[in-house]
Amino acid sequence: xxxxxxxxxxxxxxxxxxxxxxxxxxxxxxxxxxxxxxxxxxxxxxxxxxxxxxxxxxxxxxxxxxxxxxxxxxxxxxxxxxxxxxxxxxxxxxxxxxxxxxxxxxxxxxxxxxxxxxxxxxxxxxxxxxxxxxxxxxxxxxxxxxxxxxxxxxxxxxxxxxxxxxxxxxxxxxxxxxxxxxxxxxxxxxxxxxxxxxxxxxxxxxxxxxxxxxxxxxxxxxxxxxxxxxxxxxxxxxxxxxxxxxxxxxxxxxxxxxxxxxxxxxxxxxxx
Amino acid sequence: xxxxxxxxxxxxxxxxxxxxxxxxxxxxxxxxxxxxxxxxxxxxxxxxxxxxxxxxxxxxxxxxxxxxxxxxxxxxxxxxxxxxxxxxxxxxxxxxxxxxxxxxxxxxxxxxxxxxxxxxxxxxxxxxxxxxxxxxxxxxxxxxxxxxxxxxxxxxxxxxxxxxxxxxxxxxxxxxxxxxxxxxxxxxxxxxxxxxxxxxxxxxxxxxxxxxxxxxxxxxxxxxxxxxxxxxxxxxxxxxxxxxxxxxxxxxxxxxxxxxxxxxxxxxxxxxxxxxxxxxxxxxxxxxxxxxxxxxxxxxxxxxxxxxxxxxxxxxxxxxxxxxxxxxxxxxxxxxxx
Numbered sequence: 001x002x003x004x005x006x007x008x009x010x011x012x013x014x015x016x017x018x019x020x021x022x023x024x025x026x027x028x029x030x031x032x033x034x035x036x037x038x039x040x041x042x043x044x045x046x047x048x049x050x051x052x053x054x055x056x057x058x059x060x061x062x063x064x065x066x067x068x069x070x071x072x073x074x075x076x077x078x079x080x081x082x083x084x085x086x087x088x089x090x091x092x093x094x095x096x097x098x099x100x101x102x103x104x105x106x107x108x109x110x111x112x113x114x115x116x117x118x119x120x121x122x123x124x125x126x127x128x129x130x131x132x133x134x135x136x137x138x139x140x141x142x143x144x145x146x147x148x149x150x151x152x153x154x155x156x157x158x159x160x161x162x163x164x165x166x167x168x169x170x171x172x173x174x175x176x177x178x179x180x181x182x183x184x185x186x187x188x189x190x191x192x193x194x195x196x197x198x199x200x201x202x203x204x205x206x207x208x209x210x211x212x213x214x215x216x217x218x219x220x221x222x223x224x225x226x227x228x229x230x231x232x233x234x235x236x237x238x239x240x241x242x243x244x245x246x247x248x249x250x251x252x253x254x255x256x257x258x259x260x261x262x263x264x265x266x267x268x269x270x271x272x
Numbered sequence: 273x274x275x276x277x278x279x280x281x282x283x284x285x286x287x288x289x290x291x292x293x294x295x296x297x298x299x300x301x302x303x304x305x306x307x308x309x310x311x312x313x314x315x316x317x318x319x320x321x322x323x324x325x326x327x328x329x330x331x332x333x334x335x336x337x338x339x340x341x342x343x344x345x346x347x348x349x350x351x352x353x354x355x356x357x358x359x360x361x362x363x364x365x366x367x368x369x370x371x372x373x374x375x376x377x378x379x380x381x382x383x384x385x386x387x388x389x390x391x392x393x394x395x396x397x398x399x400x401x402x403x404x405x406x407x408x409x410x411x412x413x414x415x416x417x418x419x420x421x422x423x424x425x426x427x428x429x430x431x432x433x434x435x436x437x438x439x440x441x442x443x444x445x446x447x448x449x450x451x452x453x454x455x456x457x458x459x460x461x462x463x464x465x466x467x468x469x470x471x472x473x474x475x476x477x478x479x480x481x482x483x484x485x486x487x488x489x490x491x492x493x494x495x496x497x498x499x500x501x502x503x504x505x506x507x508x509x510x511x512x513x514x515x516x517x518x519x520x521x522x523x524x525x526x527x528x529x530x531x532x533x534x535x536x537x538x539x540x541x542x543x544x545x546x547x548x549x550x551x552x553x554x555x556x557x558x559x560x561x562x563x564x565x566x567x568x569x570x571x572x573x574x575x576x577x578x579x580x581x582x583x584x585x586x587x588x589x590x591x592x593x594x595x596x597x598x599x600x601x602x603x604x605x606x607x608x609x610x
Contacts, residue, residue, distance in 0.1 A: 067495065069494075088494070089494040091497075108489070109487075110484060118481055132477060138477070
């Protein structure tokens with residue numbers, strides 16, 4: 001059922017659309033080291049796609065290729081059906097791809113609200129002149145975008161800390177604010193780099209719930225990297241497994257779980 | 273009130289006014305340092321360059337006149353017109369924006385990700401390049417700068433008689449009122465408006481938000497779609513504009529001459545005091561240095577140390593600050609995780 005071009009319906013009744021992002025034969029080298037070796041996979045509209053693998057497998061590198069932070073030496077990225085030329089990260093962001101970082105990259109000096117508002121920058125079109133006048137279109141735009149930001153803040157239940165400078169927040173909340181900022185861009189593809197790294201069980205459960213809710217409520221396509229196997233299997237529709245820069249498995253969580261290569265390379269022994 | 277006290281107050285007020293000019297230069301430093309981590313040694317020369325360009329436009333000077341004459345055997349020096357000050361200021365702003373673009377395009381774009389010391393060296397090179405360029409474009413003679421927005425309405429010169437008259441009654445027979453330069457008052461007001469405008473721009477506009485984002489975290493700024501290149505050009509343009517304002521004020525006070533570029537050095541102790549990353553810090557630091565050096569000279573320097581302490585007092589104060597509070601009054605605390 002996975003090869004239907006215009007999508008499929010999941011077991012829990014969500015509609016998954018056609019392919020939004022396709023990676024074709026991507027190879028990424030740092031000097032002599034091949035971080036990613038000839039990997040191809042795709043991401044479909046509305047699905048939660050996970051990339052997993054042991055440390056140093058090249059997962060983060062993959063995410064950086066998608067978000068434009070790294071430019072692969074070989075291969076082609078297709079976005080919304082079009083081959084994507086090499087781009088700067090800010091251009092990729094303007095195309096509607098938002099991301100979070102493994103080691104949280106928030107604007108520490110700004111308030112939570114300001115941070116979320118930076119996520120709206122790609123939606124604000126008025127030029128320097130009108131912005132400086134702070135009248136007419138600039139004002140309308142600010143109000144409209146502020147509404148979206150507040151909606152996201154409500155959705156992620158961080159109203160109480162709206163005006164708090166981010167530097168003062170605990171780790172778990174920072175992660176959530178970062179998600180809010182990425183979400184504020186109303187991305188057509190949301191990239192999450194280890195959204196649950198370093199969290200306790202309760203925080204992990206919260207975050208999983210938010211990821212599912214985001215996908216459910218806004219229909220956002222999500223690609224995420226995660227270490228925690230249990231979480232990944234519960235969350236995602238399809239999983240790519242990487243090891244030493246190579247793709248060793250790709251499919252539904254069940255398929256991946258039963259894939260002998262994956263068991264050998266990543267899981268070692270099956271626990272259950 | 274005793275006259276000694278009144279004179280001290282006058283020195284204090286004059287110190288505040290001098291401090292405003294230091295603060296203006298320091299402000300340009302802070303803008304660029306915050307957004308790109310570049311300590312721009314050329315900020316003072318930018319003020320000089322801006323002031324010379326302004327005067328050149330006003331007087332209808334032909335840029336590169338010497339070069340043109342030497343190359344083509346001509347004798348052009350002047351277009352034969354005098355531009356209105358407002359037009360000249362507008363053109364100078366355009367030149368400063370062009371300069372910002374060129375600096376970014378031809379220098380710092382190629383140095384992204386380099387060590388701070390290399391970026392700093394590049395700005396020293398830039399300082400000398402700009403000084404040479406200013407010389408080549410507009411000649412090296414000292415010029416007077418008069419800014420007039422309409423006939424008879426120019427930047428004021430000399431003491432403010434109103435303040436003198438109003439305060440003359442405070443002291444005894446020998447006290448004639450506070451002497452405060454009118455130009456200094458204008459400079460103070462302009463500086464306040466400028467700072468308020470910059471802060472409002474950074475707080476409330478989309479580009480200002482992007483600017484703060486870049487100052488905070490480059491990677492994160494990229495991930496929300498901010499072009500670092502655009503922000504850096506914007507910041508250098510703003511610094512160029514601040515340099516123009518500083519250049520106008522200093523130029524109107526003491527003539528447009530090459531020693532103007534040396535005021536950049538006075539901005540250094542101001543930044544040590546205020547912190548390199550704080551706009552309010554630049555203002556407060558400038559005021560403290562201005563008042564401090566004037567008061568020190570008046571109360572201690574002249575009577576006991578033989579005078580001329582203004583030349584070194586600011587640096588001594590900065591040194592003390594470096595020992596006890598290296599991040600300055602308002603700078604971000606330097607905490608390093610081991």
